[in-house]
Amino acid sequence: MTWVAGLIATGEVKCDGCEKIMRHPDRYAYIAEEGQPPLRLCEKCSDARGYMRRRKDEKGKESASFL
Numbered sequence: 001m002t003w004v005a006g007l008i009a010t011g012e013v014k015c016d017g018c019e020k021i022m023r024h025p026d027r028y029a030y031i032a033e034e035g036q037p038p039l040r041l042c043e044k045c046s047d048a049r050g051y052m053r054r055r056k057d058e059k060g061k062e063s064a065s066f067l
């Protein structure tokens with residue numbers, strides 16, 4: 001069971017994927033998997049690992065959100 005939350009960085013948060021430092025108001029994904037330490041991933045790493053969902057609204061504008 002994997003649990004993903006989309007959060008806004010407060011202070012400094014290090015991405016566990018690329019080690020980039022994220023600062024407010026960057027968004028990041030907090031991924032908790034049973035039996036494993038939680039991961040904090042920047043949008044790029046989240047996307048690369050399939051934790052982002054892209055969708056287009058009725059005007060064709062693309063937006064991405066965390067799963």
Ligand SMILES: [Zn+2]
Pocket residue numbers: 015016017018019020041042043044045046
């Ligand atoms: Zn990253």
